[in-house]
């Protein structure tokens with residue numbers, strides 16, 4: 001048995017994946033100088049591979065990618081002001097309307113149909129504004145990526 | 149592992165909430181792995197640079213679909229591998245050339261000289277550097293798939309499971325390719341050593 005050395009695959013399995021080794025094979029390698037040397041050859045090779053120089057690009061990858069992803073902070077500030085202004089305008093108009101036309105509103109509230117229609121229209125306008133802002137944001141982000 | 153997962157979750161959550169700048173941390177954390185795959189699979193320098201950016205743009209756009217079943221780095225490495233694979237297939241470049249050199253039995257007689265004449269751990273650092281140079285150059289001559297898996301296993305120290313996930317190869321096939329890659333590398337090195345010795 002000692003003269004029949006183990007295969008190259010088994011030598012590598014012993015070196016890198018000992019869980020997959022058969023006890024007979026382990027026993028042979030441990031007692032056979034030649035096979036032990038073959039194992040050491042692969043272990044040395046692995047050690048040299050590990051020492052390969054790490055990839056160091058001559059460009060700043062993070063900067064390049066972020067430049068294509070995010071609109072600049074200044075642009076975001078303008079969008080935020082715009083969104084804030086729209087929200088302020090809608091809330092302001094609503095408060096003013098309620099304040100100035102209290103009597104009319106209470107009259108309208110008596111009318112079930114108009115009341116429902118008013119609630120429905122308000123909800124639609126609110127949802128449209130939110131969706132519009134969201135669409136606008138994602139469109140701008142995609143446009144930035146495509147243009148880059 | 150758990151700490152890693154926690155950090156992955158926190159990072160992804162912040163990015164999805166709109167904090168795009170946090171993506172820089174993801175790039176910094178994973179670019180070593182990503183670039184090592186790209187540089188092993190793709191030869192052209194311009195293509196390497198373009199693909200590195202493409203990978204992260206894809207990762208950013210798909211981030212919402214990341215399910216935390218793997219590490220974030222493994223997920224991005226999978227995107228990297230598939231992006232490179234598509235690139236090679238577009239350029240009709242082979243990923244694996246199976247007509248490898250056949251081993252000559254006489255090589256075994258000299259094989260230990262290259263690796264073991266001097267103890268690898270205690271030898272002159274200059275000699276070790278020289279050997280690393282030779283091996284790095286020889287790795288470059290391997291097929292893209294072999295180069296990649298050998299680097300992921302031995303240099304990046306990823307597990308079989310992680311490499312199988314990245315490459316989409318069954319673990320058995322992956323192990324078999326690793327055996328062949330190491331054997332081919334060893335044989336190529338021995339050929340060089342023999343030539344230099346003469």
Ligand SMILES: [Zn+2]
Pocket residue numbers: 002004005006028029032033034035036
């Ligand atoms: Zn033996």
